[in-house]
Amino acid sequence: MADTKIFETNVKPTWCPGCGNFGLWMALKNALVELDIAPHNVAIVFGVGCHGNMRDWMHVYGVEGLHGRALPVAQGLKLANTDLHVIAVMGDGDCLGEGGNHFLHAAKRNPNVTAIIHDNEVYGLTTGQASPTAQKNFVTKSTPEGSMDEPINPLALSLVAGGTFVARGFAGDIPHLTEMFTKAISHKGFSVVDALQPCVTFDKVHTYQWYRDRVYHIDRAAETRGEALTKVMEWGEKIPLGVFYEEQRQTSEDREHALQQGILTASPLGIPDRDELLKLFR
Numbered sequence: 001m002a003d004t005k006i007f008e009t010n011v012k013p014t015w016c017p018g019c020g021n022f023g024l025w026m027a028l029k030n031a032l033v034e035l036d037i038a039p040h041n042v043a044i045v046f047g048v049g050c051h052g053n054m055r056d057w058m059h060v061y062g063v064e065g066l067h068g069r070a071l072p073v074a075q076g077l078k079l080a081n082t083d084l085h086v087i088a089v090m091g092d093g094d095c096l097g098e099g100g101n102h103f104l105h106a107a108k109r110n111p112n113v114t115a116i117i118h119d120n121e122v123y124g125l126t127t128g129q130a131s132p133t134a135q136k137n138f139v140t141k142s143t144p145e146g147s148m149d150e151p152i153n154p155l156a157l158s159l160v161a162g163g164t165f166v167a168r169g170f171a172g173d174i175p176h177l178t179e180m181f182t183k184a185i186s187h188k189g190f191s192v193v194d195a196l197q198p199c200v201t202f203d204k205v206h207t208y209q210w211y212r213d214r215v216y217h218i219d220r221a222a223e224t225r226g227e228a229l230t231k232v233m234e235w236g237e238k239i240p241l242g243v244f245y246e247e248q249r250q251t252s253e254d255r256e257h258a259l260q261q262g263i264l265t266a267s268p269l270g271i272p273d274r275d276e277l278l279k280l281f282r
């Protein structure tokens with residue numbers, strides 16, 4: 001079996017020591033090794049945020065999209081080359097704030113893309129403002145009297161929009177998070193992993209210990225979408241982790257007529273002279 005080092009560049013991570021991003025990075029490398037996927041067969045589209053800096057130290061095809069736009073780029077990549085394993089690595093604010101509309105529509109379309117959400121309830125890169133997953137009453141720089149809003153639950157959102165795989169893991173439990181990533185990447189369709197991760201610098205409430213006191217593993221996936229919805233909404237003294245729901249449904253690539261002849265990147269361009277065509281855009 002390959003070593004996780006094949007997924008590392010010579011750039012050293014700049015995340016704060018102890019950041020939950022390290023756990024996610026490790027689990028993602030583990031999952032790719034377990035699935036025996038080579039770096040040249042993976043494309044990861046990153047959003048903007050602390051998580052997105054991973055692009056510099058993750059040795060795969062990497063794109064850092066505009067803020068909130070990782071999913072449209074990931075879907076375009078998948079359409080162009082269905083042989084690639086395409087993963088969108090996003091922050092909670094990035095995916096559910098700036099990119100909320102893209103998230104809903106990806107769940108509805110069911111592309112064969114995995115979405116990993118670095119969920120730490122804050123915008124860490126901009127020094128700790130409340131993100132869309134911030135719990136009610138959570139005090140941050142932008143909510144000095146506590147967040148007045150209810151948080152978005154990304155798994156519930158994906159389920160009601162039609163998503164076909166939803167799971168939750170925790171950066172402090174790398175073996176389990178590896179399993180969640182492995183299953184999500186293996187799923188054919190839109191898979192979402194909500195990865196709980198402490199921001200050790202700008203959140204002194206949701207620490208590793210805070211999560212450890214609450215998280216537990218569920219023993220089976222729900223049989224119906226409704227049952228899964230009830231389970232993913234459980235939050236408070238107990239927070240469930242695991243695969244909550246999985247369903248097989250036609251993917252958006254399966255429905256794409258242009259792909260019935262084969263992979264687009266392997267198809268002839270259909271024009272006599274590519275250079276002449278490119279001149280039109282100069």
Ligand code: SF4
Binds near residue numbers: 014018021120
């Ligand atoms: Fe991690 Fe928070 Fe530091 Fe960003 S600011 S690297 S999320 S600990």
